[in-house]
Amino acid sequence: MNPVNYLYLAALLFTIGATGVLIRRNAIVVFMCIELMLNACNLAFVVFSRMHGNLDGQIIAFFTMVVAAAEVVVGLAIIVSLFRSRHSASVDDASLMKL
Amino acid sequence: MTANLAAYSTSTGEAVQFWVLGTVAVIGALCTVFMRKAVHSALCLAGTMIVLAVFYLANGAYFLGIVQVVVYTGAIMMLFLFVVMLVGVTAADSLKETIKGQRWLALLCGLGFGILLFAGIGNASVQDFDGLAKANANGNVEGLAALIFTKYVFAFEITGALLITATIGAMVLTHRERTERARTQRELSEQRVREGKHVPPLPAPGVYARHNAVDIAGLLPDGTPSELTVSKTLRDRGQIRDVSADALKDLKALEQRAEERLERTKPEEASK
Numbered sequence: 084m085n086p087v088n089y090l091y092l093a094a095l096l097f098t099i100g101a102t103g104v105l106i107r108r109n110a111i112v113v114f115m116c117i118e119l120m121l122n123a124c125n126l127a128f129v130v131f132s133r134m135h136g137n138l139d140g141q142i143i144a145f146f147t148m149v150v151a152a153a154e155v156v157v158g159l160a161i162i163v164s165l166f167r168s169r170h171s172a173s174v175d176d177a178s179l180m181k182l
Numbered sequence: 183m184t185a186n187l188a189a190y191s192t193s194t195g196e197a198v199q200f201w202v203l204g205t206v207a208v209i210g211a212l213c214t215v216f217m218r219k220a221v222h223s224a225l226c227l228a229g230t231m232i233v234l235a236v237f238y239l240a241n242g243a244y245f246l247g248i249v250q251v252v253v254y255t256g257a258i259m260m261l262f263l264f265v266v267m268l269v270g271v272t273a274a275d276s277l278k279e280t281i282k283g284q285r286w287l288a289l290l291c292g293l294g295f296g297i298l299l300f301a302g303i304g305n306a307s308v309q310d311f312d313g314l315a316k317a318n319a320n321g322n323v324e325g326l327a328a329l330i331f332t333k334y335v336f337a338f339e340i341t342g343a344l345l346i347t348a349t350i351g352a353m354v355l356t357h358r359e360r361t362e363r364a365r366t367q368r369e370l371s372e373q374r375v376r377e378g379k380h381v382p383p384l385p386a387p388g389v390y391a392r393h394n395a396v397d398i399a400g401l402l403p404d405g406t407p408s409e410l411t412v413s414k415t416l417r418d419r420g421q422i423r424d425v426s427a428d429a430l431k432d433l434k435a436l437e438q439r440a441e442e443r444l445e446r447t448k449p450e451e452a453s454k
Contacts, residue, residue, distance in 0.1 A: 102292030136312025
């Protein structure tokens with residue numbers, strides 16, 4: 084097996100995540116799909132790191148993880164505060180910035 | 183020859199692992215997108231992430247593999263589950279489409295995007311693999327540390343600023359200042375009387391015959407279950423058990439048995 088198959092897997096996971104973001108209306112599930120896309124990117128970075136024989140790709144993947152953690156914290160806080168004011172986690176309901 | 187071959191392909195064990203776990207990862211990702219309940223989506227995503235951690239380990243990223251398990255499946259997915267428990271109880275996805283045909287268009291877009299990505303990878307010349315043997319010679323963690331604290335030290339410091347900002351942001355977003363005094367029990371009861379609805383306490387659940395579990399609605403005099411008797415959380419989750427039909431069925435069976443015992447025949451059979 085050529086390790087390029089990992090890249091195909093990463094592309095497939097990214098596509099599934101992107102489709103999920105378009106299809107789902109529950110804000111939490113949309114967020115999970117975004118996490119899936121980030122993970123797919125990380126896999127691609129790790130495989131690229133192996134391809135090129137240096138660790139720079141892994142460093143980028145590491146930074147992606149840190150950014151993803153920060154993003155999840157802020158995003159979930161936004162979802163919780165939105166839910167408090169609207170009593171719904173559907174992205175369709177949140178069409179206006181104001182309440 | 184062997185070293186040359188190693189640059190182009192992986193061991194059979196890794197190939198088997200890739201095809202087995204890759205299938206699991208794709209199934210987990212699909213379940214994340216297509217499961218109705220947010221909790222199921224979160225669990226499927228956690229499975230996919232664990233599989234990805236194994237792939238990182240297989241690709242020589244030992245540090246990232248462990249970080250993936252600890253940070254992603256350990257911390258981030260727990261945070262997701264926490265918020266799902268807090269918020270997602272009522273958040274069942276409605277299947278009504280707000281934009282007509284949006285779902286099919288989204289699937290089409292996804293398909294097109296996937297084809298684009300696959301074609302891009304297929305056209306790239308990625309036959310030659312260097313492998314991480316040399317880069318990992320002094321240990322994976324040591325190699326990463328040497329890079330982070332020299333070449334990427336500025337990005338690393340920015341990351342610290344980002345984490346602090348995210349922490350403060352989360353605190354600001356979720357913290358709610360109590361601007362007014364909490365109302366006392368007396369004031370609440372006075373308000374109830376003034377509004378004139380539900381002046382006495384709410385009716386208790388499951389007061390009917392044999393059942394006294396909290397998820398069973400109490401029955402009104404006409405035999406229909408009363409939604410008011412069950413906790414709002416259970417109502418929103420749809421976890422109310424309706425025993426009104428059960429009771430009638432039991433009664434019917436009992437009557438039939440009694441009739442059989444008394445050797446009476448049913449009126450419609452007697453009239454035939």
